[in-house]
Structure formats: C-alpha cells, structure tokens
Amino acid sequence: MAKKRANGEGSIRKKPSGRWEGRYTQGIDPVTGKAIQESVSAKTQAECKEKLAKAIRENRGVPLNHTGDYTAAEWCRLWFETYNKPNIRYNTAKGYEGIIEHHIIPAIGAIKLKQLSSIHIQRMYNDLKENGRMPRGAKQNDKALSNTFVRRVHAVLQAALKQAVKERLIPYNPCENCRIPPKDKKEMTILPxxxxxxxxxxxxxxxxxxxxxxxxxxxxxxxxxxxxxxxxxxxxxxxxxxxxxxxxxxxxxxxxxxxxxxxxxxxxxxxxxxxxxxxxxxxxxxxxxxxxxxxxxxxxxxxxxxxxxxxxxxxxxxxxxxxxxxxxxxxxxxxxxxxxxxxxxxxxxxxxxxxxxxxxxxxxTNDMQRGAAEKIGGFMESATAKPEPEPPDPPEESRCKVIPFEKVV
CATH class of the missing domain: 1.10.443.10 (Intergrase catalytic core)
Known part of the structure; x- marks a missing residue:
C-alpha cells in the first residue's frame, strides 16, 4: 500500500515481491517535458524511508528546468508528479493523468506558462464541450464531453496553475477568469x-x-x-x-x-x-x-x-x-x-x-419538502379558519315564558 507523505518527500509503497520502493521526482526532461522519476528500494519500510530521504537531499537543488521558462505541458506534468500524485489515490491519479495528457496538453501544452491566458483556456473548455478531444494520434472525436467532465478538467488545471502562482512562476491564475459549464442535472437511478x-x-x-x-x-x-x-x-x-x-x-x-x-x-x-x-x-x-x-x-x-x-x-x-x-x-x-x-x-x-x-x-428532499408544505398548509388552514357565527336569539314573542312554580301548583 502506498504511504502518503508530505509534498516533496516522495512516496513509499510495498511491492508484490515484499520489498519496499520509494519514488521521487528529480526534475523535468528538457526534451520531452516529462517529469524524471527516480526510485530507491529496500527490504524494510524504515530502510526505504531513510534511502528516499537521502536521495531527495542529494538531488535537492538540481534545477527542474534550466531556464525556469516552463511550457504549460512541462508545468502540468511537474505539478502532477510532485504535488498531486504522491497524495491521492491510485485511481484518482490515473484520472488526473488522463486529463492532463489527453485533454490539457493537446490543447494548450505548447504555450509558455507565462503567456497562457484566460482566452486560451476558455477556448479549450469550449472545444471540449462542443467537439470533444481524443489523445494524440487518434482521430478527432465528434462526441461532445459532458459538463461534468469539462468541470473536472477545469479543477485539475486550476489546481496546477494555483501552485504556479505560489511558486511565483506566473502573477495570477488565468483559470479564475474563465466561465465553466453548469453542473449536469442527471436523474438518479435506484432499485425500485x-x-x-x-x-x-x-x-x-x-x-x-x-x-x-x-x-x-x-x-x-x-x-x-x-x-x-x-x-x-x-x-x-x-x-x-x-x-x-x-x-x-x-x-x-x-x-x-x-x-x-x-x-x-x-x-x-x-x-x-x-x-x-x-x-x-x-x-x-x-x-x-x-x-x-x-x-x-x-x-x-x-x-x-x-x-x-x-x-x-x-x-x-x-x-x-x-x-x-x-x-x-x-x-x-x-x-x-x-x-x-x-x-x-x-x-x-x-x-x-x-x-x-x-x-x-x-x-x-424536494418531495419531502412538498409533503411538509402540505402538512403545514393544512395546519395553517385550520389555525386561520373563521369560527362559525353564533345563531341569533329567537324573537321575543316566540320565546318560552317561565311560569312561577306557585302558579303551576
């Protein structure tokens, strides 16, 4: 099981063979733009942890990019390997990686991070929503992507660029000025x-x-x-x-x-x-x-x-x-x-x-609220109902006269 660690400390997992493996990001390949992954191995978790910490200390200070002028592809990959992947579940990481490699990079990956604008990103969202996008080398997919998926792409890119702002690589996050589609309203299916x-x-x-x-x-x-x-x-x-x-x-x-x-x-x-x-x-x-x-x-x-x-x-x-x-x-x-x-x-x-x-x-809950509203409505109707008027007194001549007892006798 992979062991979660703090940002920059790499990740540790136990391999099926029983040995422990520690992985960390050393830097960025200037040719491919992909993160350079290194690993250490040991018999025990403690030994692996010590080896991993030593390897990171020895490589700390190695420039991640010799110019610091990242493309969007270089930064998204670096952010994913360094800040994101070590701290999320395996299946979630695979999903994030797919979004970066199949949707973000084909659309805006070649743009320099410092030149990336809201209009670049907005056009990407619009294209994903209207036409969909396939991995490199595949034919264009005409099937539009759902609002939910476009919002997921936005969440990944926004997180990556937010970290770039913290690293002072860019002055602001261009995702903040983009309009994303509303949430999809899907009818929930249940077993009747x-x-x-x-x-x-x-x-x-x-x-x-x-x-x-x-x-x-x-x-x-x-x-x-x-x-x-x-x-x-x-x-x-x-x-x-x-x-x-x-x-x-x-x-x-x-x-x-x-x-x-x-x-x-x-x-x-x-x-x-x-x-x-x-x-x-x-x-x-x-x-x-x-x-x-x-x-x-x-x-x-x-x-x-x-x-x-x-x-x-x-x-x-x-x-x-x-x-x-x-x-x-x-x-x-x-x-x-x-x-x-x-x-x-x-x-x-x-x-x-x-x-x-x-x-x-x-x-x-909407159905329950409607039911509650009907109950409250019934209560309020009873509470505000006007009382029935008292019947009027009969006329004077029709009233029964009270005869004194002594006269009856």
Missing amino acids: PEKIGRYLQEAEKYGVLPMFYLELSSGLRRGELLALQWTDLNVKERILTVNKQVTRMEGELDVTEPKTKNSVRKVALSQQAVDLLVQEHEQHPDNPILFPSPRTGGYWSPDAVSRINRKLLKNAGIEEHVRFHDLRHTFATMAISSGVDVKTLSSMLGHYSAGFTLDTYTHI
Whole structure:
C-alpha cells in the first residue's frame, strides 16, 4: 500500500515481491517535458524511508528546468508528479493523468506558462464541450464531453496553475477568469423498492445474499464492502467499522485507505443484517475476510461483483439499468424517505458534509419538502379558519315564558 507523505518527500509503497520502493521526482526532461522519476528500494519500510530521504537531499537543488521558462505541458506534468500524485489515490491519479495528457496538453501544452491566458483556456473548455478531444494520434472525436467532465478538467488545471502562482512562476491564475459549464442535472437511478424483494431472492439463490443485503441496508461504497473483515463487525453492539477499501492497481487487487478521512466511520446495522453476516462467517470461520471470493479465497474483484449485480437484475426481471453504485443511492433514498435525518445519513455514507448529502439527494428532499408544505398548509388552514357565527336569539314573542312554580301548583 502506498504511504502518503508530505509534498516533496516522495512516496513509499510495498511491492508484490515484499520489498519496499520509494519514488521521487528529480526534475523535468528538457526534451520531452516529462517529469524524471527516480526510485530507491529496500527490504524494510524504515530502510526505504531513510534511502528516499537521502536521495531527495542529494538531488535537492538540481534545477527542474534550466531556464525556469516552463511550457504549460512541462508545468502540468511537474505539478502532477510532485504535488498531486504522491497524495491521492491510485485511481484518482490515473484520472488526473488522463486529463492532463489527453485533454490539457493537446490543447494548450505548447504555450509558455507565462503567456497562457484566460482566452486560451476558455477556448479549450469550449472545444471540449462542443467537439470533444481524443489523445494524440487518434482521430478527432465528434462526441461532445459532458459538463461534468469539462468541470473536472477545469479543477485539475486550476489546481496546477494555483501552485504556479505560489511558486511565483506566473502573477495570477488565468483559470479564475474563465466561465465553466453548469453542473449536469442527471436523474438518479435506484432499485425500485417494490422490486428489492425479488432482487434479494435472486441474491440468495446465487449465494451472495449477505453481501447484497448489507449493501442495501448500509450504503457502503463497493470497495469498502469488499474490504470488510470479520473483526470489523461488533456483533454485540451491531456496529460495523469501515476503515479500508479494495481497489485495482496496475491489474492487481490492493487494500488501501478509504476514499477520504470522512470515509473512516462506524455504521450501525439492523439485527437481521448482523444475523446474516454471522451466518456468512460460519461458512468460512478460518478466513479473516468477511466476504471471501469462493474461487480464490481472497478479496472479491470489484468488477466481478458488478457483473453479479447485472445477473441478479436480469434473473429478477428488473428492467431498470441499476449499477452496483446505485444500490448505495437506493439505501440513501429509502433512509431519507423513512425519516432518517440528513446529518445522520451523511455520517453513515461517509460524506464530508450534510450539505453534500442534501445536494446529492435533492430530488428526494424536494418531495419531502412538498409533503411538509402540505402538512403545514393544512395546519395553517385550520389555525386561520373563521369560527362559525353564533345563531341569533329567537324573537321575543316566540320565546318560552317561565311560569312561577306557585302558579303551576
């Protein structure tokens, strides 16, 4: 697992062979503009850490660019290798690298950093939005890129140029004057509540009921679900600890830290969920993994679990296109609809704020607000209703006369 380190300190990871490798950026190749990566190797983590620190000290002071006059390509690559890549997850890093190499560099990479203007960047965004862009050597793609993807390109470039401002390579960040497209409004797909029973019946037939039941009753991310171990479950308190995830790195399954610090959390479970997990563990009591692969005995591949989800949908006759990640949305939707407050749900999902949860599930909270508005409207209508007028007194002659008792006698 790669060990996160501070900026400029390189990164350390344990290789499949058991040895430890430390990597750091030495400089920029003046011909290709790509970062020059160097590495050290050792038997232990401590020895590797010492070697890495020594190598960085010895190379500190080596000019990253002999003139300091970077092109946009040179700087984006240097920023990615030095400031960004060592401090983010592997899959996130691959995404950033793809954005830099396939979208930013082909469009503005040849422009000198000091000459890069907002108009260059704005034209790139417009071109991505209208025409799309393919890697070098490929034919132009006529398919427009989504607003979400263009915003992602903007986020990467803005971060790179923000660091360039801090390094005093440029006086200001030209991204700040650009207009980016609005967020895409996509209809969220969930597993229809009335079809959950059929779905879980197929999961039981397939032998994966505990895994999919837990997903629908906790909303864990796929990698978090697959990384669970038996020791993460407190059976008595019905509490599940989430502190790791399974990801695929360079073709190999790896257990890493969760997506964010907020992803490390404790999730309360129902008694039925706990009973199913206990039954699951009894099937393989000597395996520490909560859901081991029946084929390898190790962790499930995330892709394999997604394929099982598609099979369950097909076997259950469910026509909706529901991804495995949509099971997480299904849980959240049912929770909100059942009256779970957003702050509690945000904590269960591992979101960084309740505001993010509200923004993600606006379609559900809007329906709830309309329902609340109707209830409040009914209350206010009752409160402001005018009272029925008192009936008028009958005429004088029609009133009953009271006869004294003594006269009656």
